Amino acid sequence: MKPGILMKAVWPQVEQGVSLFTGCCVQTFCTPPLSSEWLCAQSKGCFYLEEDGEIVSHKYRLHLPQSSTVCITIKPLRLHQTEGKCCPWLSVDTVLYVLKESEPQENLQLVCCTDQQNKEMFGWKGELPSGVYWLLPFTTGCRLKKGKTAITGEAKLVYRDEDGELALTREFRAALSDIFETIDLDGNGLLSLEEYNFFELRTSGETCDEEVWAVCKENFDMKKNELTRQGFMDLNLMEANDREGDPSDLWVTLLSLGYNKALEMTEACPFVIDIYAEKCKPRIKAIYLEAGSWQLNRAICKSVVNKGDAKVMDGCENIIVYTYRTGMRITSVIENKSDNKVIVHVNNEQSRNCLSNRGLAVFAVEVAPKSMMVSQHVMPLNEQEEWLYSCVHSLLR
Known part of the structure; x- marks a missing residue:
């Protein structure tokens, strides 16, 4: 077992091709520094589930002006409006891959990943030289996946008040407040043009320019050229008025942000990233909102x-299966060193209390020649109970 992985586990001797794990979830810890002398940078973001099961998320650039000991953490974001409600995204696993930028710029080198776990938080602590880094968030898809529960009925978004004017329902305002909190990436209580454009990109596929933002400033509440929470509410009310109360466009927005027709966020996972540095002030900035790239897969x-x-x-x-276990996650990768593509049969039928991102107990993986690819990610279905990961890989001829 690798140093630093605190997990009560047994790895018995088994036949070739079989990966076996039994144990309980015992967490490893990466505690953010308590000293006020450490400088911190923070940004929020979100995983969004696409119709085809692909996961989209923000991607970040981190600038470290000088070499320093740093602590990097990521965890699901707790939203104020959901107190006492079911929040399925809080159980979603999160991880950050940290890649250092070098020449040429697209040549990113893996430095570390946040694989130390403290409850829902995943972190890493160590020395980083000065420079520019890319932070690539990732979730396995074991828990952030398409739901099978059918929603009957549809939440009401708008109504006519006693004066006959359109107004937003209390439930819709609460959802919009959570959305505002999620897309306010720097957490200053306002939406900059850049932050708002990530929202527009996700919900409409378009962005606003400075000219459109200036018009917005004339019609909606702003502070320091940034949209307030009330301004964001009024913007959505205007959309309802434009359609004379027809909520169709509002639902397009909500569904694209991971909400279902009951106004529950079931297909998205907001998260928060914290960067602590001992010797300098780190700077983090969201750059993209896109699906996983080849750099992330690599x-x-x-x-x-x-x-x-x-x-x-x-x-x-020529076929090697690598299995890495940390906290409550297991990931296996298949490497094909041969000159021909191979198809590997994967069988998890002997596993117990396990959840695979593949959604199947038995499946096949095609691996191109001279390449490697992820076979599967596995997590416990119930973290409070013992789980058994027993996987057999065999070559389909």
């Missing part, structure tokens, strides 16, 4: 290969 594979246990597939010396 970083995941490289991390598993560097830290995981390697097993050569029985009778196939």
